[in-house]
Amino acid sequence: MTANYTLIDGSKLIVESLVQSGVESFVSYPITPANWINQYASQRFPTMAFAPDEITVAQWIAGLSSAGKLSATATSFPGLALMVESLNMSFMMELPMIIVVVQRLGPSTGSATVGAQGDLLLLNSLISGGYNIPVFSISNITDCWKVTEKAVHAAVELRTPVVLLTSKEMVMTSRSIDLALLPELKKAQYDYYKDSKPYVPYAANDKLVPPFLPLTSNEHQVRINSSTHDDSGTIKKATKAALGNTIRLHNKIQRRMNEFLIYEHDEDKDKNILIVSYDITGESTREAVKQLRNSGLNVSALYLKTIIPFPKELMTIINAYENVIYAEENLTGLLVKMIYGNNPPNNVSKVNRIGAMISPLEIIKETERCLQAC
Amino acid sequence: MSSSMLIDKNSPYCPGCGHQSITLGLAKALELLNYDPLDVIVASDIGCCGLIDPMLACHTIHGLHGRACALAAGISIAIDNPKKKVIAIQGDGGATIGIAHLLEAARRNFNLTLIVNNNQIYGMTGGQFSGLSNETFQNDHGLVDAARPFDIVEIAHKAGANYSSRIIAKGDIAEKLKAALSTKGFSLIEILEVCPSYGIQKYSDIEQLGYLEKSFVNAFNPFTLQATSQKPFVTREHSSEAAQFKHKLEKNIKIILAGSAGEGIQSAAELFAKAAMYSGLHVTKKGDYPITVGTGFSVSELIFSPEEIYYTGINEPDIVLVISQNGFDYVKNRIGEKTSIVVDNAVRHDQTNIALSYDLKAIFGKKNAAICSIGLWILMNEPFPFAAFERAVKESKHGEKLSVVLDKTQTIFDELKLHA
Secondary structure (H helix, E strand, C coil): CCCCCEEEEHHHHHHHHHHHCCCCEEEECCCCCCHHHHHHHHHHCCEEEECCCHHHHHHHHHHHHHCCCCEEEEECHHHHHHHHHHHHHHHHHCCCEEEEEEEEECCCCCEEEEECCCCHHHHHCCCCCCCCCCEEECCCCCHHHHHHHHHHHHHHHCCCEEEEEEEHHHHCEEEEECHHHCCCCCCCCCCECCCCCCCCCCCCCCCCCCCECCCCCCCCCCEEECCCECCCCCECCCCHHHHHHHHHHHHHHHHHHHHHCCEEEECCCCCCEEEEEECCHHHHHHHHHHHHHHCCCCCEEEEECEEECCCHHHHHHHHCCCEEEEEECCCCCHHHHHHHCCCCCCCEEEEECCCCCCCHHHHHHHHHHHHHHC | CCCCCECCCCCCCCCCCHHHHHHHHHHHHHHHCCCCHHHEEEEECCCHHHHHHHHECCEEEECCCCCHHHHHHHHHHHCCCCCCEEEEEEEHHHHHHCHHHHHHHHHHCCCEEEEEEECCEECCCCCEECCCCCCCCECCCCCECCCCCCCHHHHHHHHCCCEEEEEECCCCCHHHHHHHHCCCCEEEEEEECCCCCCCCCCCCCHHHHCCCCEEEECCCCCCCCCCCCCCCCCCHHHHCCCCCCCCCCCCCEEEEEEEECCCCHHHHHHHHHHHHHHCCCEEEEEEECCCCCCCCEEEEEEEEECCCCCCCCCCCCCEEEECCHHHHHHHHHHCCCCCEEEEECCCCCCCCCEEEEECHHHHHCCCCHHHHHHHHHHHHHCCCCHHHHHHHHHHCCCHHHHHHHHHHHHHHHHHHHHHC
């Protein structure tokens, strides 16, 4: 077969996938290493705005989204930190939007041009009260295309902000890929309110999500609210109906995220060792698995893509293995902590580092150590 | 007065609160301007002023403290329809914490009206001062904040707002609101009132603080969206470049091109990568340079492989092409025993595994030395035909000029071979 490659970086694929999946507007504020996404977005989106800070970004995308122009932005931890209150607002308002979080080395301003996987626990606890906004993670270059589409669909169908989690080395590295092999993308479809009866903005259907109308509706009054509200969309103290609405926000994510479950389980013949990874460490894991198998070892791998809320189905897969190795580019193992708390079981081991991508060799060594130990 | 804008006249406000007369005045002004309620969108902050929602028949969106102006801005960016009216309502506290948002709205002249209900204090939290509290104002605890307040009306004007005014919440204010609401672009109206719970003991009338009504106009262009190219980055047509050359690699090679800012390192690396792709190789490429991109080292890391590449890191490179001292100093610690080096003669180093040391920059100039070093390395090692690199170079922005460099590179290589 003749090779047919285009040299393209992850940023460009993410931007193109956002547009082709139905995102209409983008708001940017510069931050390394999300700048390429912001730059490409400024050429590609029909509606593009440049905000003076990240709080403004988060408010503008909420405004755009509430007026029916599905919106996105890209940032890194320092910008995400500024957006937290506004993302809580959009979660409560039930506004779909996509926040691409390009991880870099922290804490604080850390090193802007060094990658990391440091934000998982922050994202898992982003919403006051322990509610989740969905988080999808990109584990290789084609995920920039496919996982982005899934994130957009989840945002629209569940009416929620969604985080697309990636890191510096994914969005700022160019790779040769055959674009013809990328699947066609589908635009996310809104469930619009079509009835002639008065619109009750937060009256949810059996799918736990209220049909949407933008603030530009010419047929019905629309009320959107960030404070505790009942289905009328007006502010209420903690009444039973209002609390019921808030609990629904939790339930819609927890019960329906299985519709947006994506992962890769690269299964070998026995259930001895499973290497679990997400985001940029997926690349090192793929290389490590290839080399381990070349040397005759049986290892399986799980690449997480739907990552928050952590899918029950994946726990079933993980628990079937005798030994599980978690590889992630941070100091303490955030994924392990997210899954098991502070006391992971004895059959769990970790490969961690900061300051550079985990190399395949580090994963290979830990796998060999595990195999010898058992 | 007709009441198409009001669906609930039950006021949530304390008796005597200025917010109530502002609500009534706003509803009346919109009616006088013949707005259909469904053409009006009101974004409000939390705080007393944000309790307006249930009274209104228009669309309402109730957000955070201090952000209603930014939220309304987002809505106005989305709407390209002069029939629609976007209004933000904040208190003096909200205008203080969100002052950057109103400056931005004024600067860009977003099509929206910001109403600032200035009752001198944070009401919901117990009567604290805001940045808009008068320096002589005494709250119910007898305290004064002696700092001068922001004159939000003048600030908005200086920032570019097409209309900004200060009015007193006394009597029927609908006519005064009409001017703000009819403005094309951004308008701000600060409405002075006294909080009946935390201010009224000291002041029966806001005018006791010496406020005078005033208004300013600008004639800047209202906000319009900038056109974007919207050209797709990925289409089926993009995939038409078939590999026309054959490579000779049996395993991957990891290459570092190391130079300085301004030496065309990143563009040269791109052409090198394309040449490999034209030869059917898988490629990864990443740049590494200081955050101050115009100075210091500039490095590009490339991996070429007959198989799919997963991990894109290079711990120990197979090849290092060194153009400058900066570049060498940055990568020298990664050079291993098996690393092969092409280096400019001007670079000081202690390496022994030199494949070629040559006057790259002296002969080709600093912009073209990288291209030349790549060319020489390809000619020496033939991982794929030199013609693949020629094609990539020809197709580039400065193709014609750079083709001359390649011709000269070929000549040098031939001479080197003769000498060898």
